[in-house]
Amino acid sequence: MLTKKALTQDKNGDGHYNVLSAFQKSIRGSDVNAALHYAARLIESGDLNSLTRRLMVIAYEDIGLANPSAAARTVTAVEAANKLGFPEARIPLSDAIIELCLSPKSNSGITAIDEALKDVQTGNYGVIPKYLRDAHYKGAKELGHVGYKFPHDYPNDWVSQQYLPNKIKNAKYYHPKENGKFEKALGEQYKRLNQASSPKSKE
Known part of the structure; x- marks a missing residue:
């Protein structure tokens, strides 16, 4: 069982980067529930910076020109999350994740x-x-x-x-x-x- 302590301690380990990878691939594959699950792991680890940075990468790399307005809204969500900090940051991040998952994709x-x-x-x-x-x-x-x-x-x-x-x-x-x-x-x-x-x- 992964505890919050274990998630926090693994910030610089392979497990952390595996979660980030699974997070991006889930959004790329349009699986909302999987993306939210991996996002929750990142939120529990307390690493807001890695989560928001990866979210912006996804918006431009995987959604891109198929829906550029989604990228702009993601940037806005990231700015809001950074200003709010946890736990409230989870709210704009969740909105952005759901939109990116269900958006048309283009690389x-x-x-x-x-x-x-x-x-x-x-x-x-x-x-x-x-x-x-x-x-x-x-x-x-x-x-x-x-x-x-x-x-x-x-x-x-x-x-x-x-x-x-x-x-x-x-x-x-x-x-x-x-x-x-x-x-x-x-x-x-x-x-x-x-x-x-x-x-x-x-x-």
Whole structure:
């Protein structure tokens, strides 16, 4: 039987991190009751910081763009919990946990930045196009830092223009999911922009 004393003493042990792991995986798997159970263990251990930090990670890593407003509400709940302290902190935390469990899920944000980081970390990147470089200093024109198309000067505040270096000009890091209305709309816009930017659309 796990006592409060045992839970408190295990704050820096494997058992504590196992509970945090089970907590995140339960929310990711949309199991409200399991998530609340593991949250209760963390609350009994008295470690508010680990619980709130992990909750914010989950909001952005596992729910993400499928329901970004849930992340904002989670941050608000965490702020309230930190101001209240235990035992009242359990109330806003419970609300946030239940919402995150039952929210649509998407990890497209973390996978997108990790793919971009992989390219940078392995040296797979090229030279920044000259027209994207800083042109606010004397001599920039002589260095060829000209030709930038200012999107707000064009219809719908958009114009086709290459932003990535030539070496990786066709890189696609973001792969939208359709698990929530918000990201579904983002995905549709992403598709329209990609189609408008493709060479075929300019022929």
